[in-house]
Amino acid sequence: MGRGVTGLILKAMRADDYVFTVLGAEAVSEHYHRVRFDGGEFLQRNPWFPTMWVRLWIPKSGTATTDEDAGDLAQRGYTIIEPEGSEFTIEFAIHDGPAPRWALDAAPGDRIAATMMGADLTIPEHPAPSEYILVGDAASIPAINSILGTAAVPCRVFLEYQHDGERDLPVHADHVTWIARENRGAALVSAVLAAGLPSDAFLFVVAETRATREITRTAKRDLGLAKDRIKSQAYWLDRG
Ligand SMILES: Cc1cc2nc3c(=O)[nH]c(=O)nc-3n(C[C@H](O)[C@H](O)[C@H](O)COP(=O)(O)OP(=O)(O)OC[C@H]3O[C@@H](n4cnc5c(N)ncnc54)[C@H](O)[C@@H]3O)c2cc1C
Structure with a gap:
């Protein structure tokens, strides 16, 4: 149960843990879904940058829950977009997997645990890329x-x-x-x-x-x- 070996390793590496709360969700299409979150202090402590991503702890059952640590969890990377204050959006490409199942099931008030570690983007400046x-x-x-x-x-x-x-x-x-x-x-x-x-x-x-x-x-x-x-x-x- 819980986060398993991956969770223990991330903890040992002093990764930063958060809980995100679902504010709303909308289907963009049959195969694409958006979920808006409140991240609490997440964006304050981790200023947004292009391609920023987090490790979401997805219940393997795929069922959304109001308890951020319920059941057996799998870690999945997801990109943070449209930051505003403490809020942001995650877009889920839909296929047959626990993460899309969780997103399709998510409703306001649901909570999900997230860990911030390993995200970065460095673009060389000297010389700057031609394209x-x-x-x-x-x-x-x-x-x-x-x-x-x-x-x-x-x-x-x-x-x-x-x-x-x-x-x-x-x-x-x-x-x-x-x-x-x-x-x-x-x-x-x-x-x-x-x-x-x-x-x-x-x-x-x-x-x-x-x-x-x-x-x-x-x-x-x-x-x-x-x-x-x-x-x-x-x-x-x-x-x-
Ligand atoms: C840094 C990073 C950022 C990411 N950001 C996003 C994001 O913003 N939005 C997003 O939708 N995904 C994103 N991903 C991809 C996402 O983490 C993976 O698709 C992940 O495997 C989904 O987990 P799962 O629980 O659905 O499926 P898994 O348990 O990993 O797989 C279940 C089944 O689905 C298949 N599968 C998994 N992913 C896909 C896919 N993308 N298309 C088709 N079949 C698939 C697998 O082959 C397997 O058969 C990101 C990944 C990384 C590393």
Whole structure:
């Protein structure tokens, strides 16, 4: 029961714990859901920055609860957007998993535990990137939008989709290249690499594990992007 080994490790690392309270929830589409939270002191103690994320402690049952520590919990990363005072929003891409089940069930007054540790974004300044190349899917639209909202250079956006409706989700870019998820992410990898990754760009790649690794490896090994010009993080693992 509880947070298991992961929770013990984070505690030993002195990670910061919070409780978020649900203020409201709305369906954006069949496959995308938004939940508004009050985070108490969370944003006061952790000033917001683009791509900021937390580790939510999701009840494995997927059932929302008024008790933040009820049942067996699994840790899942989620991006904080639209901060205002102590409030913020989290957007959930919907698939068959405990986190989306929790979000679909969430109602005002429900509480969820969260841990802040490991989130960062450093973009090199000398020289500044010629452009940002942002690669992800529905799960990373919140993070990608948060970069698009603050970027001072041109951005190219590549998003993989699993449902046609995802192409209607709001992405704050003039142009997005949408790629249907095929062959466990291989189509996304091909599209990004074929479009070209200049060595003076900043690459933000946060898709499914396999595509994220493949694009990152090629960018470093074959295309000469320096380590500090790449932010790469697998946002989910295809267990299908
Ligand atoms: C730093 C960070 C920030 C993130 N921010 C967000 C965010 O803001 N919004 C968001 O929706 N997600 C976000 N994610 C991704 C999210 O944490 C994962 O999708 C997570 O696995 C969801 O947990 P789960 O309980 O639904 O499913 P799991 O128990 O992890 O998986 C259950 C099943 O669902 C499948 N699955 C998991 N994720 C996806 C997916 N995205 N698409 C299709 N199938 C999937 C798995 O392959 C498995 O078959 C973020 C991840 C990280 C690391």
